[in-house]
Amino acid sequence: MRKISLTLLLVAALEPVLADDQKASATPLEKIDRKIAAEPKYQSSAPLYGLYVLDDAHKTRVWAVLDKTSPDKKVYDVLYFDRNGNGKLTDEGERIENEQGSFELGDFVDPNSDDRHTIVKLTRNSKGSVMFGLNWKGKHRVGGGYPKVDGPYTMFGKTAAEAPIVKMVGEGAFAVQTWSAPKSLKIGNSDYRNDIKFFVGHAGIGANTFSSVMHPFLPEDVALEATLIYESTAGKKTELKTKLTSRC
Numbered sequence: 001m002r003k004i005s006l007t008l009l010l011v012a013a014l015e016p017v018l019a020d021d022q023k024a025s026a027t028p029l030e031k032i033d034r035k036i037a038a039e040p041k042y043q044s045s046a047p048l049y050g051l052y053v054l055d056d057a058h059k060t061r062v063w064a065v066l067d068k069t070s071p072d073k074k075v076y077d078v079l080y081f082d083r084n085g086n087g088k089l090t091d092e093g094e095r096i097e098n099e100q101g102s103f104e105l106g107d108f109v110d111p112n113s114d115d116r117h118t119i120v121k122l123t124r125n126s127k128g129s130v131m132f133g134l135n136w137k138g139k140h141r142v143g144g145g146y147p148k149v150d151g152p153y154t155m156f157g158k159t160a161a162e163a164p165i166v167k168m169v170g171e172g173a174f175a176v177q178t179w180s181a182p183k184s185l186k187i188g189n190s191d192y193r194n195d196i197k198f199f200v201g202h203a204g205i206g207a208n209t210f211s212s213v214m215h216p217f218l219p220e221d222v223a224l225e226a227t228l229i230y231e232s233t234a235g236k237k238t239e240l241k242t243k244l245t246s247r248c
Helices: 020-025
Strands: 003-012 048-053 061-067 078-081 095-097 102-109 116-124 130-135 141-146 165-167 175-180 197-202 210-213 224-231 237-244
Touching: 048 130, 061 130, 078 102, 141 165, 141 197, 175 210
Parallel strands: 048 165
Antiparallel strands: 003 224, 048 061, 061 078, 078 095, 102 116, 116 130, 130 141, 141 210, 175 197, 197 210, 224 237
8 A cells, every 4th residue: 555645625515505796795704893892891801802703694793702700710711792793792691600611602593684593602621722612593513613633622812803703604605624634644545544534614714713514414415525636655646536425
C-alpha cells in the first residue's frame, strides 16, 4: 500500500432554500453589525461575547454574553442571552445562572419567521470553550462551533467587535469541514483509522466557528460528492471521484 499526500474536494449535493434575490440581499457574515442595543451592568471586568446567526438571510442575530455573579468569582456562571432576538440583553428572563456553565435555554422563536427552534443549550467547559446547540425547527440537531480537526470549541471574544460569529442554520447550501483525518492515508487500507470524516454545515467568522447538522438529516438518496487528488511517493498524480454515502 502507498502512502500519499492528498487534497480532498467536496461538494454537498443539496439545494439552497433561498431564492436568488434573497441570497443576494443577505449581509455577508463578516459585515454584520456588531452593535448591542442594550447591555446590563456586568459584574465581571472581562465579560465574554459571542454572536449567533439563526437564519440563512443573516437577519436573525442573537447575542450571548458570559458574566459572573460577583467580580471575584473564578468561573463564568452567568449567561445573558437575547431570547427574543431584538438586540438587547436587558429584557426579562435573559439573565441565566449556572455554576457549572451549562445553560438550558428552552425554545427560541425566530422574530422574523416565527420558526421555533427547540432544546436550545449553551455550554462553556472548564477550559473556556463554548458549544451551542438547538433542534432546528424542532427537528434535527445543529451544534457549533467546531474546530478544524484538533482544537477547542468556540472561544468567546473580549468585546462585541471581537465576538466570533457562528451560523446555526439547519438548511440551505451547506459547506463541509474536516472532522477527523489520519496523519497519513494509505490507499487500499480499510482500517477505520484510515478514515476521513467531515462535518456538514456552515462556516462562521473567527476560529473554531463551524456549525454542524447532526445525522440523521440527509435523505438516503443524497450523498456528498468527493474528489480525492493525490500524489504517490513516485510522483504520479491521480484523481479519484466518488460519492460518500456512509453516515455517522
